[in-house]
Amino acid sequence: xxxxxxxxxxxxxxxxxxxxxxxxxxxxxxxxxxxxxxxxxxxxxxxxxxxxxxxxxxxxxxxxxxxxxxxxxxxxxxxxxxxxxxxxxxxxxxxxxxxxxxxxxxxxxxxxx
Amino acid sequence: xxxxxxxxxxxxxxxxxxxxxxxxxxxxxxxxxxxxxxxxxxxxxxxxxxxxxxxxxxxxxxxxxxxxxxxxxxxxxxxxxxxxxxxxxxxxxxxxxxxxxxxxxxxxxxxxxx
Numbered sequence: 086x087x088x089x090x091x092x093x094x095x096x097x098x099x100x101x102x103x104x105x106x107x108x109x110x111x112x113x114x115x116x117x118x119x120x121x122x123x124x125x126x127x128x129x130x131x132x133x134x135x136x137x138x139x140x141x142x143x144x145x146x147x148x149x150x151x152x153x154x155x156x157x158x159x160x161x162x163x164x165x166x167x168x169x170x171x172x173x174x175x176x177x178x179x180x181x182x183x184x185x186x187x188x189x190x191x192x193x194x195x196x197x198x
Numbered sequence: 199x200x201x202x203x204x205x206x207x208x209x210x211x212x213x214x215x216x217x218x219x220x221x222x223x224x225x226x227x228x229x230x231x232x233x234x235x236x237x238x239x240x241x242x243x244x245x246x247x248x249x250x251x252x253x254x255x256x257x258x259x260x261x262x263x264x265x266x267x268x269x270x271x272x273x274x275x276x277x278x279x280x281x282x283x284x285x286x287x288x289x290x291x292x293x294x295x296x297x298x299x300x301x302x303x304x305x306x307x308x309x310x311x312x
Contacts, residue, residue, distance in 0.1 A: 117299045128289060129241070129303040136298040175241060182299035183229045185243040185254055186291075 087112050087178045089189035097195040104163040106192045108150075108176030111157065117179040118159045119186065120150055124172045132174075135159060146170070171196045200224045202304035204290050210310045214279050219307045221273045221290030230273045231291040231301060232265065234258070241289065247273065280311045 092107040110116055118135040133144025140152045150161045159176060173193050177186040203222045211217050223230050232244040246254040247265055264276045273292075277284055287308050291301040 119300070121303075128305040131300060131302070134298055134300055177241075179299050183246070183248065183253070183293060183295065184299070185231070185246060185256070186233075186241075186301060187243065188241040190240045 087116065087180060087187045089176050089178050089187055091174075091176050091189035091192050093192055094190060095193045095195065097197060098166045099197050100168055101165050104148075104161070104166045104170065104194065106161040106174050106176075106194065108159045108161065108189060109157055110159060110176070110178045112178055112180065114180050117181070118150075118152060119177045119179070120144065120148070120159075120161050121175045121177060121188075122172050123175065123191075129175065132161070166194075166196045168196050168198065170194060202290055202292055202302050204288075204304040204307050206307060207305065208308045208310070210312065211280055213282060213311055217277050217280055217309065219275045219277075219288050219290075219309070221275075221304055222271050223273055223290065223292030224302055225271070226294070227292035227302070228295045229253075229293045229301075230265075230267070231293075232275045233289045233291065233303075234286040235289065235306075236283075236286045244275070277309075280309075282311050285309055285311045 088111045090109045120132040121129040133142045135142050135152045143149045148163045173191045175191045176189040205220045230247045235241045243256050245259045262278050266274050287306045289306045290304045293301045
């Protein structure tokens with residue numbers, strides 16, 4: 086069975102500060118890992134994905150994530166937060182292509198001016 | 199850029215009524231999914247569909263739910279007799295047969311059961 090834990094349901098940063106959103110996963114097989122972003126009243130947009138290639142993955146809007154197998158982590162970072170980054174972020178895991186995504190609880194990111 | 203579309207954007211229904219939520223997946227995708235998100239909660243998997251049959255379903259997807267691909271473009275989720283607890287945002291997604299497993303999500307249908 087797969088599971089995802091996102092530490093911190095709410096994260097608040099100042100504009101220009103580092104963003105760090107934490108994700109730990111549990112998987113019995115090498116996982117596919119994803120970060121999705123959800124803006125208010127909108128659907129889910131893929132930020133980035135890890136699929137067993139490079140462990141440091143770059144995504145859209147300046148976000149990146151590093152897969153660390155030893156820590157079973159896939160934390161999302163952005164060097165400098167922008168007001169437009171305020172949204173809810175979901176980490177998700179899948180055992181293979183075509184299989185269900187298991188989502189974490191989500192982290193609401195607030196960016197303060 | 200191709201995208202997943204869903205209709206209606208908002209559906210209000212009375213408890214016990216049947217509803218059909220509709221989705222048009224990306225045209226060359228062959229895996230289709232339904233997820234739901236109850237207000238304030240995480241996104242939950244309902245069902246996946248491939249080659250005209252259910253490939254996976256969760257414990258949420260009981261006999262009240264069914265899915266269908268009635269033609270070459272639409273993918274539907276039917277709830278036979280809605281309950282108050284079915285009120286949620288329902289997302290359709292699709293993915294390619296192989297590759298990275300990336301699922302593309304539609305904008306969702308907000309279902310409100312009164």
